[in-house]
Amino acid sequence: MSVYLIQHITNNKTIIDLAITFYTKLKKTYNKKCINCWVDYKKNSVFYLIKAVDKEFIKQLYRNTSQIAPYKISLVNSHLVYELLKSKQQVKNLQLKSVNNTKKHLIALVTQTLNEKLYRNKFNQADFFEAFLYKKTIIQNLIHSYDGIQVNIKEEGFVALFTSSKKALDCSISIQNKLNKKGSKISSKLLLYSYFDSDKDKMTSDKISNLVNSLHFLNPKKQLIFSSSIQNLYNNNYTNINLTNNIKWLYPEEEAFLFSLIDVLSKNYHNSKFNIPSICKLMMMCKTKLYRNCKITTGKSINQILKEFRLLKSLNSLAQNTTNINQTSIDMGFSSSSYFSNCFKKQFGISPNQLLKQQLNFIY
Template identity: 25%
Template sequence: MPIYLDLHEMPDGVTAEHVAEMHQADLKIEHKFNCRGLTYWCDEKRQTAFCLIEAPNKKALKDLHTHAHGDVPKRIIEVDGNIVESFLGRIEDPEKSQNTALNIINDPAFRVLMVIETSNFLDRLEANQFTIFTQKFHNSVSKCFHKFNGNIVKKNNNNYLVSFKTVTDAVLCAQKIQYQFKYVTPKFDPSSRKLNIAISSGVPVTDKENIFEEAITLGTRMCDIIKETFVITSEVNALYESENRNATVDKESVRVLKATDEKFLTQLMDFIEDKWHKSDFDVSFFSKALGYSKSQLNRKLKNLTGLSPNNFLKEFRLQKALQLLYKQHGNISEIAFETGFNSPAYFSKCFLDKYHILPSKYIQQHIS
């Protein structure tokens, strides 16, 4: 049976005790709607509550809440129990709240998310060297995550998504990973391996389809797009200062993204990800669509990425092409046209300029 996570907005005056009573009311009649309440999270500060419920469908969940206490959730998403546990640490009531008359759980579902990306090897390396680096890096970051109470949600050879309860833990963990990175990078060519870290924050249910999708998307884009190697959102920065008695992060090593820049980044990437593959998509087209003059767009993009709009669009397409080549999603000509290049020859030239290897050579060395 599907598992759903729903969002309730708590009116003024509603406390964790009230939410616990509502949860108990759900449990008393859940059998009538073929539902099973697993647990919930309550955040008095942000006035939100989230229920995790096994139900045949969303309607059954709504009917349960309606008949139990009348508080219908604002939003419901279907989730995977293992993913919920990775983000939030549990999928049942905490032990300390069990076997009591009323399980009062004042436990926020708000999380701080860290996205880590290390660049792919594009130079010729023996397979065992890549494996050794990957293992050393994973061992190093895993120790950091454990020390700073981070839960790994997802990982592969080049990316990590990690959930933290506090901003302080996330920031200190990131700084430790940055410091240790040089000791696990191959000495013969440190330039072939880079590290980008972004920290965002949010709640599990928004107007998006997937759990924590809003915070994950922003964090991933910050990692991919922002020119600095360590970036945090304005909310993360404010929370860090709040948790540390107004102590500030080191602005020399950490870029704090302004709220206006976050909005621009979201607007920019939403638009580009929808249109980037079209060969007639150029800078004048997307500057008008976003409501900026060419000079405004140029200034804002250079501030975030260090690139002009034309170069940004070209590099974005090349990165997409690299992913398609790695996944063997068509031959070179097909991928060139699919990623918006007018000819395979021009695509190969741009790929060589960017990655210092021809697409054909990359396929021979990394795919075949």
């Protein structure tokens, strides 16, 4: 049986998580055949050694279970295997993952009121302020009562940090219970996301923005979205949970794929030449696998996601009165202003021109 070197090279760090997750699965199934795995975060690369009868066997493993494809599969001799195993290029071995346990976990609670700016068109001004003020008050008070620290306030939502996973989860469940009991006219989603309190993993504005954006593309019937890392932290401490039907647990593969996709869209949506083949190239996936992953994770096609992402960005831009409709359509990557207006009205039930006119009459 031969030894092969599998390489994953990407310009997106979240793709690394997918490669590591895939290797971990292989390790469980083919323990003795998987020799070692290395991760280089600086070069955004992952590579590992595996014993196999031929390349086709490895390709079939990816086709059957993985959301990604390897950059390269190379046959290596025993001398190179030895050099790799002793090499100082071994930046981070998965077996040393336990070192992370010494780091301090922080839990980010992110909420977003879906299409909140459009509610101004559904309710009169008094009703809107009553609904929005109620939601804002409930969330702020509960965050404070569960020892959370509010770090960001936007009209689109709230962001708070917790040092206790149980308090973060209790807070998110309490928020939804309060809002649902009151019958709030402005529905919300909540996402809990865990990360390590280190310089590398600090919650940046870009990461917060991506987390907020990801909420739009997840199951609309689920109000509570919990990341896989939350589940791992929480299972041992909190088993009496009766909101199963209202909770979406993100599997590691789904989470890594979704956040990677949102990151790619965030950096490229404004380019009118940015399309599905561009996404495939940046995410190192074939079109079939990209479509399948989008459907599994969001229930939507990649075409829908790209269009809706651009429309969401245009909604924020128009709501801030920063540009006119023609300029907005260009900035959002649409081929023409007429096509943009048609898509906007179909998505939100109101034309961009009507939205701008109504905003002029809305007193903040």
